[in-house]
Amino acid sequence: MTNYLVIAIIVLIFAWYLSFSASRLDRLHHRVETSWEHLDALLQRRAALALEIAHQSDLDPALDLLLTASAYESREAPMADRNEAESLLSESLKVLRESAVSGEITIKVALLDRLVDVTEKIRIAIAIHLESVSAVENLRKKFVFKFFKLAGRAKLPFHYSFEDDQL
Amino acid sequence: MTLPRSKIGMVCPYGWDTPGGVQIHIKELAEYFIAKGHEVSVIAPVTDENFLTEPWLVSAGRPLAVPFNGSIARVAFGPVATSRVRQWIASNDFDLLHLHQPEIPSLSLIACWSGQGPMVGTFHTAAAKQRTLVAAGPILEPVIEKLTARIAVSEMARTTLREHFQTDAVVIPNGIDSAKYASATKRAEYSSPVSLGFLGRFEEPRKGLNLLISALPAIARFFPDIELIVAGPGNIESMRKSIPSNVRSRIRFVGMLSEAQKADFLRSVDIYVAPNTGGESFGIILIEAMAAGAAILASDIPAFAEVLQGGEYGNLFTSESAQSLAHNVVSMLKDAPLRRVKSGCALAASERYDWKNVASEISDVYEVALASGRGVSLGSDNRGWKRFKSND
Numbered sequence: 375m376t377n378y379l380v381i382a383i384i385v386l387i388f389a390w391y392l393s394f395s396a397s398r399l400d401r402l403h404h405r406v407e408t409s410w411e412h413l414d415a416l417l418q419r420r421a422a423l424a425l426e427i428a429h430q431s432d433l434d435p436a437l438d439l440l441l442t443a444s445a446y447e448s449r450e451a452p453m454a455d456r457n458e459a460e461s462l463l464s465e466s467l468k469v470l471r472e473s474a475v476s477g478e479i480t481i482k483v484a485l486l487d488r489l490v491d492v493t494e495k496i497r498i499a500i501a502i503h504l505e506s507v508s509a510v511e512n513l514r515k516k517f518v519f520k521f522f523k524l525a526g527r528a529k530l531p532f533h534y535s536f537e538d539d540q541l
Numbered sequence: 542m543t544l545p546r547s548k549i550g551m552v553c554p555y556g557w558d559t560p561g562g563v564q565i566h567i568k569e570l571a572e573y574f575i576a577k578g579h580e581v582s583v584i585a586p587v588t589d590e591n592f593l594t595e596p597w598l599v600s601a602g603r604p605l606a607v608p609f610n611g612s613i614a615r616v617a618f619g620p621v622a623t624s625r626v627r628q629w630i631a632s633n634d635f636d637l638l639h640l641h642q643p644e645i646p647s648l649s650l651i652a653c654w655s656g657q658g659p660m661v662g663t664f665h666t667a668a669a670k671q672r673t674l675v676a677a678g679p680i681l682e683p684v685i686e687k688l689t690a691r692i693a694v695s696e697m698a699r700t701t702l703r704e705h706f707q708t709d710a711v712v713i714p715n716g717i718d719s720a721k722y723a724s725a726t727k728r729a730e731y732s733s734p735v736s737l738g739f740l741g742r743f744e745e746p747r748k749g750l751n752l753l754i755s756a757l758p759a760i761a762r763f764f765p766d767i768e769l770i771v772a773g774p775g776n777i778e779s780m781r782k783s784i785p786s787n788v789r790s791r792i793r794f795v796g797m798l799s800e801a802q803k804a805d806f807l808r809s810v811d812i813y814v815a816p817n818t819g820g821e822s823f824g825i826i827l828i829e830a831m832a833a834g835a836a837i838l839a840s841d842i843p844a845f846a847e848v849l850q851g852g853e854y855g856n857l858f859t860s861e862s863a864q865s866l867a868h869n870v871v872s873m874l875k876d877a878p879l880r881r882v883k884s885g886c887a888l889a890a891s892e893r894y895d896w897k898n899v900a901s902e903i904s905d906v907y908e909v910a911l912a913s914g915r916g917v918s919l920g921s922d923n924r925g926w927k928r929f930k931s932n933d
Binding site for chain 2: 394412
């Protein structure tokens, strides 16, 4: 009799553990989605800002083209090409900012301030998003999560290789 | 897009009435966000509940003294603290919680365990792999994991976090109010012909006052007028008795200083010495010394080397070596121009740590956290059976 009781308790504890683990993973998946949404919104804002700068400033044609093209690309690119597009935009904006600081080109101070502000936000958003992605990856590698398919049908999050050192 | 008007709950793990870096950080951060129009409430262990110094402070009961990380941490846990934290979360309609040091057994951990919703955690400690933390890892990991975003105060703290919990963090340093230090003036009571300054809880061995005292005789051979001015809380009489008689006359205690006095103190002494032997993760005091335009000599523990950029903003001596300390003091005292150049660079660099820069980064992190949905509730309110019951 007691044997059955012990087995029942063990099964119950294990069931609780599985449900606890599943909700852990669910929370992390949620975090990946929301942090990506936030980052995506910031990136879209940056692209819009880049276009605005390109329209309003007196840039040389090469930089103008580079900026417009990369901003357009990052707004239109399919998900798979997104990190490439964003990295290109980061790089063009970095060139833009450096030439603005050295005084080679003039950009409205208000626009430059907004650019610096959004870049800082993106840097933080990228760090937090990548952290949540790797947290999901780490957890899903564990045996319990794989064997009992605790992730359900949720896709493995896409690991973007954003280069925040360019920001 | 800036942070919309929010109600922020901050959790302080350490006794509010004992002086310490984390408490001051939380106090100034809270004041900054209140000044920006947000609503802030801070919960902390408080010794005397009839004497709450700030209107936004909530007591979680009396702190207990527990040895931790080389000093005594005054933390709170147990049923009373737990119920107070839960009550605080339930009765306030917080948009977001900011937990400080959720990895130590105190209020922040309780809040992290009980709460659900956007939560930001700040990690202040840097420590080599600790057996206690490694053992607690599997228990802490699912709790720490609930944090929507993590902040580490230094690269050191970030490395610690990575080693113990396999998770990463955004590095945002602690802040200071640089305006307060810019207006510091030289004062006669903190200076003498040749003076060294020490600031901190001088009775704690890891603050390194004894090391500095043992280096004094060697320095006195080159600079006979040398005087060491010691500021900070502690029992002066018993400390004075433990000092060897040959240097006792060279040491002057000025007691605990107010914030404004501290700035004047740092400005007045010829060299500010930070001989800490370890256990520091950030060293806000070095930033304050930089902002006050002091010449700085610090031990080369990683946290200090990081702040001083490997010696660019002040000198570094080999930690726990009285000989290296004395050697550096003598060479610094001999080269006044270089000292001034270094403290000039340090003053300019300290601007990065001003609250307006630091808090705006923290507010960016809040924004990311709030993107996951506003509103903090008690986790248990969302359990299936409870929801089921309330549907009845």
